[in-house]
Amino acid sequence: MSTPPRSRLRATDARLPLTTAAPPEGTRRRILETALQLFASRGYHDTSIRDLATALELRPSALYAHFAAKDHVLAELVRIGHEAHFEALETAFRDAQPTPVAQVRALVHAHTRVHAEHPQLAMVVNEEFYALSQELAAPAQVLRDRANAMLMDAILRGQAQGQFAPLHPAITAAAIVGMGSRIPHWFEPGGPIEVEALANTHAELALRMLGHASST
Amino acid sequence: MSTPPRSRLRATDARLPLTTAAPPEGTRRRILETALQLFASRGYHDTSIRDLATALELRPSALYAHFAAKDHVLAELVRIGHEAHFEALETAFRDAQPTPVAQVRALVHAHTRVHAEHPQLAMVVNEEFYALSQELAAPAQVLRDRANAMLMDAILRGQAQGQFAPLHPAITAAAIVGMGSRIPHWFEPGGPIEVEALANTHAELALRMLGHASST
């Protein structure tokens, strides 16, 4: 933050609610909500403890009653984000018809919804993840790998069963996952595009990329 | 950089050459090359002038004979990156057959090549752009908008001519552009995937997303 007036934000700086994976109320929750907003719009390294305290109308030292250090706040947000994401994918997968097409559709739909409904969390999870030490990032990394595996697994089963004709499964999977990651960079909640429409469109785009016949 | 031992990097920290849009040699060029590497792997705000000077085996004050301020180094990299990107797209567009399909294929191919051949520059251009003041970012923003317009224009012409059946042109364009932006996050130059293969695959994926008939 600091002195030079930065007018452009990376992401919306609206005050968005946290997911249910966060603590329900109290100062700890307020800190997380405010940090989320600041980390998303200015970045972790460009947000100081003083910026955070100022936005909370607290003194910097007060934060240390709730978090051991600045990076623990980020780690908690990253954890919350990954848990919300993973749970959404797991639920979608469990509720889908047990076919690769249905599963990919469900996974991409859920992946998109999470990114569009929680763009700040998605921004922090995707862009500020690398500011964490390996130790603090580890729990999130596990979920990240499992989520990717779910999608890759469905793609490969679909290919084996002849429903998909991917040009290159790994490249295509990266493209599909990336479609979601980019959402907070351009999507505006409350704008002209509905979250549900976006999720459906992304699901169909994924199937098109995979060469699924009926998706024209 | 700071204290906490960060083992994971955001992008390759290999020493990659700059594009021809950069100054040919001398200390200014060395500063840009080194800054590119550091900004790409650790981020602009997590790279200090001291880190940069140390990597260059110079004293911090020596940098100020070449750049007025830290953000001017970033601005120059962002400018170089956008110019290289824009020139690649322009050349590809000019050399392509004058049909929407050929043009989209050429644009996506070029877009992908630039991101895969200059992943550090792509990372800095895409992720650290927001650290610049509006004033310093303005020249790059112009090129960014023009590049997006080139693609969008080809998509809409293809749709009008019946070669494309996009589900939603704006969402699809964002997905296509985003495919490139994500490359430095996962693609390793010199790894198992060739740049040319990646570029061709992305071009075909784009046509599939646009619902181009023969791309199955």
Place this chain on the structure above:
Amino acid sequence: MSTPPRSRLRATDARLPLTTAAPPEGTRRRILETALQLFASRGYHDTSIRDLATALELRPSALYAHFAAKDHVLAELVRIGHEAHFEALETAFRDAQPTPVAQVRALVHAHTRVHAEHPQLAMVVNEEFYALSQELAAPAQVLRDRANAMLMDAILRGQAQGQFAPLHPAITAAAIVGMGSRIPHWFEPGGPIEVEALANTHAELALRMLGHASST
């Protein structure tokens, strides 16, 4: 301060008390007292935050809990000085007989006392005022203008009533005011000249300059 050994001081470096317009006690008061001494003897621009912190047996960063920036310390001293000066003049004017002669005598007497009793504050107020931005200097400028107006008004009334025969009112006013401003450059508190004697002498000199008949 810096390297070159400066042996000569501009003003006494004795530790003089601040006026009652200053905060009564605490670190903020200590900072102001020490800054006053340093700014008066070495000048604002030649006194670093480190010099100030060293003299206070504090770390430089500790000062920022009390003042937002170095120039805010100067601005506060300038404010205190102007308030003490203006109040002294106002009180003297109020308590004087309502004749121009008595008023000029009272104003010059008070003006002189303030400069002789607070030579460091007078030095900082007169010589370092220009180091402040217009914004920070504004409150002091208002008092300065009002004080000058009080004197000028009395002079012009005395002239209109025939008690004064000034050669040139504006030049004479500048000379009278300047007599006070020069005090910290030569007057030594505790030296051979008493403050009260100096104040009386300056008052009579002012009346002589104004061509007041009985002042021989």
Place this chain on the structure above:
Amino acid sequence: MSTPPRSRLRATDARLPLTTAAPPEGTRRRILETALQLFASRGYHDTSIRDLATALELRPSALYAHFAAKDHVLAELVRIGHEAHFEALETAFRDAQPTPVAQVRALVHAHTRVHAEHPQLAMVVNEEFYALSQELAAPAQVLRDRANAMLMDAILRGQAQGQFAPLHPAITAAAIVGMGSRIPHWFEPGGPIEVEALANTHAELALRMLGHASST
């Protein structure tokens, strides 16, 4: 100088000619003229070698072919100022009738002229003198003391001869000298007051302060 926009100047920043005590032409002269302007309006410590070089359209290192160090530039200006001042006083004294009244009138007239015609030099001589080490200031200090002695001597002779009735010779001398020193703080060359009128007025004010009978 530096970043914060300082709008108020201590003295006129017009480009005024140097006295004949300065080198006649060439870069050394240009440096002195430009330094005079900057030191007078912003102060010695707030003017950097870079500021000076920039104003001269030279590189900072070029200055070192002409002056050994920054303080040598100031010392030279201080020397020039004191020589011009002392010569003016000496000439005026020599040409005056050999009476205390005529000598005081001549000395004050010359003292005033020098300050009014060279306000920048007067400002630097009076306010930045203290930035010099004792060694560099010594030659100027000699002239300063001799000039004060000339005036004090005339005053005491006039008192002994009954032409002056000073309330306190030392205080009065300080007031008379101070009248001149204050000139650059308020007097504007080319403004409504002529230099000659100012010099005459100051001379009469001095005689009034000294209690000279006919000066009413």
Place this chain on the structure above:
DNA sequence: AATGAATGAGATTTCATTCAT
């Protein structure tokens, strides 16, 4: 006489954090 590149010291200020209260 002037330049470009560099330096070592130091400038002001901000950083995350601690600790007594």
Place this chain on the structure above:
DNA sequence: TATGAATGAAATCTCATTCAT
């Protein structure tokens, strides 16, 4: 749970100056 005061380290940047050219 929060505060005010303080700290040590580090941030960006400027300083006067040097030196090879």
